[in-house]
Amino acid sequence: MRTLFYTIKQSFIQFGRNFNMSIISIFAITCMMMILSLFFILAINVNAAAETVKGEYDSIELFLLDETSEEDAQVMIDDMKKQEGVADAYYKTKDEAMAEFKERWGENGYLLDSLEDNPLPNSVVIQIADLEKADALAERASSYEGVEDVKYYKGTVDKLLRATRFIQISAVIIMIFLIIVSIIIVSNTIKLTVFNRSDEISIMKYVGATNWFIRGPFLVEGIIIGVISAAIAVGVTAFAYDKLVDAVGDQVYSMLSMPMVPGDFLIYNFAWIFVALGVAVGSCGSIISMRRFLNA
Amino acid sequence: MIVFENVTKRYKSNVALDNVSVKINKGDFVFLVGPSGAGKSTFIKLILKEIKADKGTVKVKDIDVTKLSARGVPKLRRNIGIVFQDFRLLPKKTVYENVAFAMEIIHKPRKLIKKDVPQVLTMMGILDKANKYPDELSAGEQQRVAIARAIVNKPRILIADEPTGNLDPNTAWEIMQLLNDLNQHGITILMVTHAKDIVDKMGKRVIAIEDGKIVRDEFGMYGYQEALAAGNESAFDTISVNRRRTIKRRFRRGGGR
Numbered sequence: 256m257r258t259l260f261y262t263i264k265q266s267f268i269q270f271g272r273n274f275n276m277s278i279i280s281i282f283a284i285t286c287m288m289m290i291l292s293l294f295f296i297l298a299i300n301v302n303a304a305a306e307t308v309k310g311e312y313d314s315i316e317l318f319l320l321d322e323t324s325e326e327d328a329q330v331m332i333d334d335m336k337k338q339e340g341v342a343d344a345y346y347k348t349k350d351e352a353m354a355e356f357k358e359r360w361g362e363n364g365y366l367l368d369s370l371e372d373n374p375l376p377n378s379v380v381i382q383i384a385d386l387e388k389a390d391a392l393a394e395r396a397s398s399y400e401g402v403e404d405v406k407y408y409k410g411t412v413d414k415l416l417r418a419t420r421f422i423q424i425s426a427v428i429i430m431i432f433l434i435i436v437s438i439i440i441v442s443n444t445i446k447l448t449v450f451n452r453s454d455e456i457s458i459m460k461y462v463g464a465t466n467w468f469i470r471g472p473f474l475v476e477g478i479i480i481g482v483i484s485a486a487i488a489v490g491v492t493a494f495a496y497d498k499l500v501d502a503v504g505d506q507v508y509s510m511l512s513m514p515m516v517p518g519d520f521l522i523y524n525f526a527w528i529f530v531a532l533g534v535a536v537g538s539c540g541s542i543i544s545m546r547r548f549l550n551a
Numbered sequence: 552m553i554v555f556e557n558v559t560k561r562y563k564s565n566v567a568l569d570n571v572s573v574k575i576n577k578g579d580f581v582f583l584v585g586p587s588g589a590g591k592s593t594f595i596k597l598i599l600k601e602i603k604a605d606k607g608t609v610k611v612k613d614i615d616v617t618k619l620s621a622r623g624v625p626k627l628r629r630n631i632g633i634v635f636q637d638f639r640l641l642p643k644k645t646v647y648e649n650v651a652f653a654m655e656i657i658h659k660p661r662k663l664i665k666k667d668v669p670q671v672l673t674m675m676g677i678l679d680k681a682n683k684y685p686d687e688l689s690a691g692e693q694q695r696v697a698i699a700r701a702i703v704n705k706p707r708i709l710i711a712d713e714p715t716g717n718l719d720p721n722t723a724w725e726i727m728q729l730l731n732d733l734n735q736h737g738i739t740i741l742m743v744t745h746a747k748d749i750v751d752k753m754g755k756r757v758i759a760i761e762d763g764k765i766v767r768d769e770f771g772m773y774g775y776q777e778a779l780a781a782g783n784e785s786a787f788d789t790i791s792v793n794r795r796r797t798i799k800r801r802f803r804r805g806g807g808r
């Protein structure tokens with residue numbers, strides 16, 4: 256208990272003695288973390304977008320000729336359900352299709368009322384469980400008697416998923432790079448404090464203080480730097496992102512028909528990730544800086 | 552108390568200690584003498600496990616130092632007090648705080664600290680200096696503080712690496728009296744020194760090392776021309792440039808007053 260108190264007190268004293276350097280490194284790490292959080296937010300939004308895309312395009316729709324009966328369709332459904340990679344298959348009447356259409360058009364749905372005949376075909380919808388199998392399934396479906404057209408977006412989905420994966424991987428690489436840079440900054444700052452206290456440390460070692468007792472204050476000092484930086488970065492980014500969603504969220508939605516991940520959701524769920532990251536960066540940084548000094 | 556059995560220590564190809572066996576008993580007062588570069592500091596560092604022996608065993612009390620894990624090192628060092636030529640006090644702490652520090656960092660209860668620190672300062676005759684800072688003290692007083700710090704945790708062994716090297720003869724002699732008192736109280740003392748006068752006058756056990764080997768172990772005399780090992784310029788010719796720098800630095804640092 257007293258040790259803990261000593262450790263925390265000592266770490267603040269060190270932080271104070273090394274104030275300018277501490278502030279500079281907090282500033283630098285805050286910048287790193289802000290850039291990092293941008294990539295983080297980007298990755299999350301892209302991820303959410305990818306999920307939306309997958310959800311929307313994971314089906315094959317077989318448009319049927321008018322003369323194809325529901326019994327014929329049922330044969331197709333039974334056949335499809337036997338195939339691997341099919342989650343579900345069902346019959347969709349032209350009326351159901353029209354109802355969906357109207358719903359999607361929303362306020363403008365009344366325009367469709369002016370149509371005398373329903374121009375939409377009956378169809379069979381196949382939900383795909385495994386996108387890898389989609390090609391083969393589409394091929395098989397188009398060979399059925401009574402199918403006019405097969406609507407299927409695998410190409411688009413693939414391209415989108417590839418793009419999102421690329422963005423995510425790049426984001427992760429950049430984030431790792433930024434984390435490493437932050438760790439180096441912390442370790443250099445702590446190294447300076449270790450240097451300033453090297454006399455004290457050598458005496459502590461001669462008297463028989465345990466290594467962890469000696470390391471404690473440096474560890475906490477690093478953690479303080481990491482956490483303060485993370486907190487500032489999260490605060491600033493969250494505020495900015497919230498404003499951004501307010502400003503352009505609707506446009507993004509109408510342009511890409513994908514919602515941005517809402518700001519408060521992001522803050523509540525990811526503030527702690529960043530604080531944990533701050534702790535990790537701070538402790539790694541100080542452990543690295545102390546390694547050479549404190550062994551033996 | 553301290554036992555070396557066939558201990559060898561090399562720095563790369565340079566043999567610092569060569570198959571050394573020696574036994575220092577409980578309650579002994581031992582001078583460790585020899586020219587610069589003989590291996591005296593290496594001897595001490597092995598006891599403290601600052602460095603590892605390449606061969607042989609070092610035992611301190613019932614602890615096998617050579618087999619000790621990194622975790623065990625603090626426990627070993629709590630049995631040993633150490634005093635250096637350059638005092639190594641913390642300049643921003645008062646005398647009292649410097650001594651209390653040694654207790655605080657091994658988690659001694661506050662009550663005990665309040666009781667023991669004044670006691671040991673009294674023993675060293677510097678209680679009236681408790682609230683002064685090291686740079687307000689004479690060299691002799693600083694060394695007393697360093698000794699107070701070394702013994703405040705009641706170690707059974709005190710190692711002193713040239714403790715009188717920065718002191719004038721009278722002050723040096725006072726410090727020797729203090730060490731002798733501590734020895735009378737049962738503390739085993741191992742002192743590295745180049746001070747011929749002191750060794751000769753004290754008439755204690757003298758272990759002489761040369762080129763990493765123990766060449767003499769007997770009661771009595773220093774056995775060297777003082778100039779050969781001490782810090783005066785004429786002796787520098789016989790010792791390494793490195794060592795010269797160290798001595799000069801030490802003189803500048805500690806010997807200014």
Ligand SMILES: Nc1ncnc2c1ncn2[C@@H]1O[C@H](COP(=O)(O)OP(=O)(O)O)[C@@H](O)[C@H]1O
Nearest residue numbers: 562565566567586587588589590591592593594
């Ligand atoms: N860290 C080191 N690296 C390489 N050689 C060393 C090191 N420390 C000591 N030595 C060498 O080991 C020998 C013994 O040194 P040391 O024990 O310091 O002697 P002393 O304390 O008697 O002057 C010397 O030749 C010295 O140059």
Ligand SMILES: [Mg+2]
Nearest residue numbers: 588591592593
């Ligand atoms: Mg030496």
